[in-house]
Amino acid sequence: MIAAISWRNVWRTKLRSLVIIMAIAIGLTGGVLSVGVFNGLAEQKMRTAIDTQTAHIQIHKKGFTDDYDIHYFLENPDKIVAAIEKDKRIKSFSTRTISELMIRTANGSAGVQLLGINPEAEKSISTIWESVVDGAYFEGIKRNPILISQKTAEKLKVKVKSKIILSMLDGDGNAVDAGFRVVGIFKTSSSMFDEATAFVRQGDLQRLTLMKGVNHEITIKVTDLEEVSPVIASLKSNLPDDLQIESWKEVQPELAYISDMTGQMNFLFLGIILFALAFGILNTMLMAIFERIKEIGVLMAVGMNKFKIFMMIVFETIFLALIGGFIGIVISAILMLWLGNQGINLSVVGEGLAAYGVGQILYPQLSGAFYFQLILMVFFTAIFSSIYPAFKALKLKPVEAIHG
Amino acid sequence: MSIIQLKNISKIYNPDTIPVYALDKVNLEIQEGEFTAIVGPSGSGKTTLLNMLGGLDLPSEGKILINNTDLQSLSSKQLIDFRLYNIGFVFQDYSLLPVLTAKENVEFIMQLQNRSKAEYEKRAIELLDEVGLGERIHNRPSKLSGGQQQRVAVARALATKPKFILADEPTANLDSKSTNDLLDIMKKMNKESNITFIFATHDQRVIDKARRVITIDDGAIIKDEINTSVA
Numbered sequence A: 001m002i003a004a005i006s007w008r009n010v011w012r013t014k015l016r017s018l019v020i021i022m023a024i025a026i027g028l029t030g031g032v033l034s035v036g037v038f039n040g041l042a043e044q045k046m047r048t049a050i051d052t053q054t055a056h057i058q059i060h061k062k063g064f065t066d067d068y069d070i071h072y073f074l075e076n077p078d079k080i081v082a083a084i085e086k087d088k089r090i091k092s093f094s095t096r097t098i099s100e101l102m103i104r105t106a107n108g109s110a111g112v113q114l115l116g117i118n119p120e121a122e123k124s125i126s127t128i129w130e131s132v133v134d135g136a137y138f139e140g141i142k143r144n145p146i147l148i149s150q151k152t153a154e155k156l157k158v159k160v161k162s163k164i165i166l167s168m169l170d171g172d173g174n175a176v177d178a179g180f181r182v183v184g185i186f187k188t189s190s191s192m193f194d195e196a197t198a199f200v201r202q203g204d205l206q207r208l209t210l211m212k213g214v215n216h217e218i219t220i221k222v223t224d225l226e227e228v229s230p231v232i233a234s235l236k237s238n239l240p241d242d243l244q245i246e247s248w249k250e251v252q253p254e255l256a257y258i259s260d261m262t263g264q265m266n267f268l269f270l271g272i273i274l275f276a277l278a279f280g281i282l283n284t285m286l287m288a289i290f291e292r293i294k295e296i297g298v299l300m301a302v303g304m305n306k307f308k309i310f311m312m313i314v315f316e317t318i319f320l321a322l323i324g325g326f327i328g329i330v331i332s333a334i335l336m337l338w339l340g341n342q343g344i345n346l347s348v349v350g351e352g353l354a355a356y357g358v359g360q361i362l363y364p365q366l367s368g369a370f371y372f373q374l375i376l377m378v379f380f381t382a383i384f385s386s387i388y389p390a391f392k393a394l395k396l397k398p399v400e401a402i403h404g
Numbered sequence B: 001m002s003i004i005q006l007k008n009i010s011k012i013y014n015p016d017t018i019p020v021y022a023l024d025k026v027n028l029e030i031q032e033g034e035f036t037a038i039v040g041p042s043g044s045g046k047t048t049l050l051n052m053l054g055g056l057d058l059p060s061e062g063k064i065l066i067n068n069t070d071l072q073s074l075s076s077k078q079l080i081d082f083r084l085y086n087i088g089f090v091f092q093d094y095s096l097l098p099v100l101t102a103k104e105n106v107e108f109i110m111q112l113q114n115r116s117k118a119e120y121e122k123r124a125i126e127l128l129d130e131v132g133l134g135e136r137i138h139n140r141p142s143k144l145s146g147g148q149q150q151r152v153a154v155a156r157a158l159a160t161k162p163k164f165i166l167a168d169e170p171t172a173n174l175d176s177k178s179t180n181d182l183l184d185i186m187k188k189m190n191k192e193s194n195i196t197f198i199f200a201t202h203d204q205r206v207i208d209k210a211r212r213v214i215t216i217d218d219g220a221i222i223k224d225e226i227n228t229s230v231a
């Protein structure tokens, strides 16, 4: 009956209760949507980075990624490929030869990391072929084609079919200059990646650096993000120790960091909103108790003990908060579903976000686990804001309350 | 048998600032089955005395024994339970819970005593029948007249099977008809079930029905007489 009394007490001052309920609902909706946007940004950045840059897993010889010394190559690529092909959880893979070098034109120079790729196999592990905005993806130029980014093209003032010079060191440490022709110009959503990367055919790079058959990197995509860790574990146990087998998180720690940070910031953000709402709830409950001093005094007089009076107030507070929380969560879940499908067009701020590695359209998103945690947070807010009013009620003395 | 004994009770409000001597060395015994009115002018200490009898407030000096339990020896938690099981209260302005129906108001107090559902449902209906509200058990207080609400309050006070019932100005807000109905009901319970009633009142209609009339003034009992003309 105590819970029933609390429930009915909520509706005694309908307008006042509705005001605080709506405040909770609106506050939560705003909070959830913002969190969804932040989360979507982080997720999209992560997905884009995986699709265009890191894939899921990368294998190098230990030491290669320290300063990309071309002598740290994979010694037994066939054996590694055999191990990869056996694993059903691996969807696709591709080998790369890598060299850090200068691109020069009459108008200037740019340092890039040149990825020697197999154009066909590369399609299965990266979306770079879809990011070509001018020219074509390794089509139309027979001899020494190179794919450069729009950023680099603008910097060097070159167009498709322009000739450029690559200056590099070969495997024997001799300086080599080679002429390449721009086959295509790409643009991903990460300007940082674009500035630092260019693609050529693996065979061309191997030939020019006198490193026939040399691979520096094997890049892997698995069937499901969840499989990354187990696949790495089984590759590590099957392959020699001098290999560095890393997940996308290890390849780009800042990606993992962003997604962790986003998670923490989101809870901090919601925590602040809920903390503010808690004071609204607290105020509403204090008003309610102030109006019912006499009633509570009577209850104490006739023998309702302090614990039950305490619980009566706590329940009422929890009901208020949970009704508001429920409405807020339902509204935001519906909005999130809609926005998650529709996306938010960010073209107004598109340039800034491109540097951050997110496309023009943002898809806010949240996990089911998030909603669960949110419900818990609302619940704790309710309990938090009920304690002071409930103690306030206990302080009442039956005689004075009845007199008052 | 004496169910209440007050020994040299004094009550001083605000002892540290402007002391008010609301009760001054009051001695009083109440027997089971009494129908007693405490009367006196406004501010004479009636409510204060009733609060002492009901364990709602403790005296500054003296001793209160109810059923041989010394109220001062109880912790505040024990005192609440003691009230729940031993004392019924009826207040001037009805004091029902507005969100509960008549029946729920009566049931609620029995739930506080942890009685079984079957028991409290049956007893609530019986008691509301007895106070003449068998038809109105599902009405909330706002749908009942003052007199009807006060009868629900009497049913609630009786529900816990207390040793006695304290009523502070129960008729102050009632018209003559309601007052008479209420008094008849209480009188009948007193006669048939030997339930003890103690009133604090100005109301002559109540005083006329009381078998014992205790008059206080300035916190002291100045008269204590049996009204032989009342049955």
Ligand SMILES: Nc1ncnc2c1ncn2[C@@H]1O[C@H](COP(=O)(O)OP(=O)(O)OP(=O)(O)O)[C@@H](O)[C@H]1O
Binding pocket: A400, B013, B014, B020, B021, B022, B040, B041, B042, B043, B044, B045, B046, B047, B048, B049
């Ligand atoms: N909580 C309190 N603090 C200070 N003084 C009080 C308090 N309660 C009562 N008094 C004083 O004690 C005296 C007795 O008050 P009490 O309420 O017992 O009188 P009463 O006989 O019930 O009066 P009434 O007929 O108006 O109800 C009065 O002088 C009153 O002002």
Ligand SMILES: [Mg+2]
Binding pocket: B046, B047, B048, B168, B200
């Ligand atoms: Mg009084």
